[in-house]
Amino acid sequence: MESRAKATFVRIAPRKVQIVLDLIRNKPADEAMAILNFTPKAACEPLAKLLKSAIANAEHNYNMDTDRLYVAECSVCQGPTLKRIRPRAHGRAFRINKKTSHITLVLKEIEE
Secondary structure (H helix, E strand, O other): OEEEEEEEEEOOOHHHHHHHHHHHOOOEHHHHHHHHHHOOOOOHHHHHHHHHHHHHHHHHHHOOOHHHEEEEEEEEEEOOOEEEEEEOHHHOEEEEEEOOEEEEEEEEEOOO
């Protein structure tokens, strides 16, 4: 049995999210939450919210034991890029690409 949670169109670059996902992959859910709470990265806030959602899904929808959950899979894909223009000298314009992410988190119970 597995519990899934998905966050789409998160306004942070996928490269930044991937760094934090590597820290919590294959960790118990409570340990992953502690890592997210004490890591000073911008991606930790939306990931902590997503992890809470996945834990709640596991408990409410599948009656899984929250003490035995671990982060089985976690991935990030690039979403659509918001394109913005910044005025520069001599009438030129530079493009600013604001990237978005689609994050997926899968929790499973530890088999004994």
